[in-house]
Amino acid sequence: MNDVLLTIILIVIKLGLVLGTVLSLAAYMVLAERKVLARMQMRHGPNRVGPFGLLQPLADLIKLLCKEDLIPERADRWVFMLAPAISVGTALLAFAVIPFGAPLQIFGRTIELVICDLNIGLLYLFALSSLAVYGVALGGWASQSKFALLGGLRAMAQMISYELALGLAIVPVVMASKSFSLTAIVASQQSLPNALRHPLAFLIFVIAIMAESKRTPFDMPEAENELVAGYHTEYSGMRFGMFFVGEYVNLIVLGSMLTVLFLGGWHGPFLPSVGWFLIKILAVAFFFIWVRGTVPRLRYDQLMAFGWKILVPLGLLNILVTAVWLLWRG
Amino acid sequence: MSFYRYLAEGLFFGFIVCIFAGAFISLRARQLMNSVLGLAISLLGVAGLFYHLGSPFLALMELLINIGVVCVVIAFGIMVGPKPDQAAEKRPPPKRNRMLAAGACLAASALLLWTVLNTPWNPAIARIGDFTIRHLGESLLHQFCLPFELISILLLVAIIGALIIARIGRYGARE
Amino acid sequence: MGIVMSEQHLLDYMYVLVFVLVGLAAAVAQVVVSRLFSPPSIQPKTGEPYECGMDPYGSAWGIRFNITYYLYALIFLAFDVDILYLFPVAVAFDTVSGLRGVIELFLFIGILSLAIIYAWAKGVFIWTKKKPAG
Numbered sequence: 001m002n003d004v005l006l007t008i009i010l011i012v013i014k015l016g017l018v019l020g021t022v023l024s025l026a027a028y029m030v031l032a033e034r035k036v037l038a039r040m041q042m043r044h045g046p047n048r049v050g051p052f053g054l055l056q057p058l059a060d061l062i063k064l065l066c067k068e069d070l071i072p073e074r075a076d077r078w079v080f081m082l083a084p085a086i087s088v089g090t091a092l093l094a095f096a097v098i099p100f101g102a103p104l105q106i107f108g109r110t111i112e113l114v115i116c117d118l119n120i121g122l123l124y125l126f127a128l129s130s131l132a133v134y135g136v137a138l139g140g141w142a143s144q145s146k147f148a149l150l151g152g153l154r155a156m157a158q159m160i161s162y163e164l165a166l167g168l169a170i171v172p173v174v175m176a177s178k179s180f181s182l183t184a185i186v187a188s189q190q191s192l193p194n195a196l197r198h199p200l201a202f203l204i205f206v207i208a209i210m211a212e213s214k215r216t217p218f219d220m221p222e223a224e225n226e227l228v229a230g231y232h233t234e235y236s237g238m239r240f241g242m243f244f245v246g247e248y249v250n251l252i253v254l255g256s257m258l259t260v261l262f263l264g265g266w267h268g269p270f271l272p273s274v275g276w277f278l279i280k281i282l283a284v285a286f287f288f289i290w291v292r293g294t295v296p297r298l299r300y301d302q303l304m305a306f307g308w309k310i311l312v313p314l315g316l317l318n319i320l321v322t323a324v325w326l327l328w329r330g
Numbered sequence: 331m332s333f334y335r336y337l338a339e340g341l342f343f344g345f346i347v348c349i350f351a352g353a354f355i356s357l358r359a360r361q362l363m364n365s366v367l368g369l370a371i372s373l374l375g376v377a378g379l380f381y382h383l384g385s386p387f388l389a390l391m392e393l394l395i396n397i398g399v400v401c402v403v404i405a406f407g408i409m410v411g412p413k414p415d416q417a418a419e420k421r422p423p424p425k426r427n428r429m430l431a432a433g434a435c436l437a438a439s440a441l442l443l444w445t446v447l448n449t450p451w452n453p454a455i456a457r458i459g460d461f462t463i464r465h466l467g468e469s470l471l472h473q474f475c476l477p478f479e480l481i482s483i484l485l486l487v488a489i490i491g492a493l494i495i496a497r498i499g500r501y502g503a504r505e
Numbered sequence: 506m507g508i509v510m511s512e513q514h515l516l517d518y519m520y521v522l523v524f525v526l527v528g529l530a531a532a533v534a535q536v537v538v539s540r541l542f543s544p545p546s547i548q549p550k551t552g553e554p555y556e557c558g559m560d561p562y563g564s565a566w567g568i569r570f571n572i573t574y575y576l577y578a579l580i581f582l583a584f585d586v587d588i589l590y591l592f593p594v595a596v597a598f599d600t601v602s603g604l605r606g607v608i609e610l611f612l613f614i615g616i617l618s619l620a621i622i623y624a625w626a627k628g629v630f631i632w633t634k635k636k637p638a639g
Contacts, residue, residue: 011520011523012523015523015524015527019527019531064539065535065538065539065542065543066539066542066543066544067539067543068543068544068545068546069536069539069540069543070552071552072552072553072554073552073553074552074553074554074564075554076361076363076364079363079364079367081536084532085529085532085533088528088531088532089525089528089529089532092524092528092531093521093524093525093528095524096520096521096524115520115524116520116521118386119386119462120386120387120390120463123387123390123391123394123592124390126390126394127390127391127393127394127398128393130393130394130397130398130399131393131397131398133398133402134370137402137405138367141363141405141566143554144554144564144566145554145555145556145561146554146556146568147555147556148554149566149568153409153570153574156402156405156406156574157574157577159402160399160402160577160578160581161577161581163398163581163585164581164584164585164588167585167588167591168588168591171588171591171592171595172595174592174595174596175595175596175598175599178464178596178598178599179596180463180592180596228555228557233554233555234554234555237539237543238535238536238538238539239536241535242532242535242536301632304577304630305630308577308580308621308624308630309625309630312584312621313618313621316614316617316618319591319595319610319614320607320610320611320614323598323606323607323610323611324607326598326599327604327606327607341522361566387593391589394585394589395585395586395589398585399581399582399585400582402578403575403578403579403581403582406574406575406578407575407578409568409569409570409574410569410570410571410572410574410575411569463592463593463596464593464596464597465597466593466597467592467593467594467595467596467597467598467600468597468600470590470593470594470597471594471597471598471600471601471605471606471609472600472601475609478590478594478609478613479609479612479613479616481587481590481613482587482612482613482614482616482617483616485583485584485586485587485617485620486583486616486617486619486620488583489579489580489583489584489620489623489624490620490623492579492583493576493579493580493623493624493627493629496572496575496576496579497576497627497629
């Protein structure tokens with residue numbers, strides 16, 4: 001029984017640390033995005049609240065908490081209330097399997113720096129990423145507003161076009177590392193990150209997660225100059241805030257997925273492993289913001305055609321090439 | 331160890347509740363989309379049961395395929411299809427339909443019950459032994475390589491058939 | 506009752522379960538807190554869906570979308586099932602010797618690619634405009 005108690009305490013500590021880090025990271029990601037985008041557009045970005053605008057996330061939080069919480073009369077009340085929670089929940093749940101550092105040795109016990117090392121962690125992430133669309137699609141549908149519905153529909157259309165490419169890009173990595181466990185995949189990249197071993201899969205994966213995160217070249221679901229705000233048009237106050245937080249948590253999740261699968265996870269010289277992991281995530285996030293500041297939005301039929309006519313065939317081809325390569329290498 | 335045991339039992343009943351709640355939502359829904367949501371909740375419970383039975387792979391595939399894809403396809407179907415006649419929905423169904431529905435339900439549950447009572451329930455581990463996904467892949471590659479290839483043909487036929495049927499609806503029967 | 510879960514299994518369960526609970530609590534707490542602070546001011550038009558300030562026109566739930574969405578979804582369904590089979594095969598790929606595994610994969614993927622080629626050739630990926638009603 002004592003052991004059970006210890007395990008539970010360990011779970012709670014890990015959970016608290018991870019959730020706290022992720023949520024505050026998400027809050028500052030918003031600030032970073034606004035700052036970087038502003039600099040790219042020759043503006044200053046938020047700089048009034050605190051030094052360099054560092055307290056802006058807090059101000060935003062207070063503002064959102066004090067906003068009126070509207071539920072449209074014709075909306076499907078329950079689904080409307082449920083949708084933002086699904087959006088945040090699926091994003092946060094992904095962190096349960098992501099290894100964020102090398103195992104620690106404390107008091108003679110080895111503590112794995114991952115909340116739970118499922119031996120099919122990769123599949124868990126993959127399944128969650130296909131569930132994440134529910135928050136957006138249900139939110140858009142339940143509002144009973146045309147803009148929101150269009151946004152939700154587009155989110156689903158995007159998911160069905162890019163989820164497949166995502167899955168196909170994962171297969172070569174699994175073939176080489178022979179495991180679905182994320183820790184095993186990280187361990188297999190000690191000498192060489194997968195991005196160099198499977199460059200094509202890496203490319204497909206980057207494009208697919210960009211589409212999954214509903215960010216700029218693929219931000220059809222919330223295209224603000226045609227759909228007002230897309231799926232969260234009718235949301236206000238903290239419910240809107242939850243969609244927002246969910247989106248940025250999702251950004252961190254996808255960044256960690258990319259780091260774990262292709263960028264060598266927490267491996268790196270000199271710095272402690274957790275430090276490397278954070279640096280890699282932030283680099284990926286910066287890349288995403290950069291892309292947002294640079295690339296224009298696609299049209300949705302172009303977007304779906306790109307997914308099906310280019311990414312999926314390339315993904316299938318890549319699996320075959322990897323198979324031949326593995327055979328040739330022996 | 332009894333703590334874990336209680337936890338497992340509790341979760342088992344949690345999943346059962348989840349399944350029934352989903353079914354109930356699905357039945358009571360006025361909007362078709364709510365029925366889909368109910369189906370998704372129900373399938374979530376089923377995925378939990380798979381996990382409970384010691385096959386996390388199946389559980390995740392249940393999430394991925396049934397909730398992540400089948401429900402989304404149904405949702406697309408609803409958005410693409412004609413809007414059901416609201417007036418017709420509110421009218422109580424005729425008595426004959428009710429009798430038929432009740433009969434079908436009873437027959438189905440009787441069949442299920444008969445199967446449940448007549449099956450010797452061995453623990454899954456005792457039957458095969460190796461449940462790892464690696465073993466699954468191995469047997470697909472070695473022992474069952476013909477079925478593995480046949481699956482791809484089956485899927486191909488399924489896709490083409492579905493496309494043909496959907497497109498006949500689109501252009502009329504002339505194509 | 507045949508409980509067949511191992512202890513490790515249950516532990517994994519517990520982690521995910523606690524995670525779900527904490528996530529739910531966080532989600533609910535935010536909304537509850539905002540209830541306490543937010544000013545309620547329901548005006549006659551507050552509950553209407555936003556349509557650029559005009560009176561809402563019809564219901565959003567009656568809109569019929571292009572069938573191409575559905576066709577895409579159907580292909581996606583079949584391909585996702587295919588990925589379900591590719592995953593275990595990918596893990597165990599190193600267990601087959603020599604050419605055999607490669608040939609099996611080539612056949613599997615080759616046959617499946619025909620589906621995309623078929624859809625492409627038949628113009629499923631082309632978006633047609635809806636004919637005006639009547």
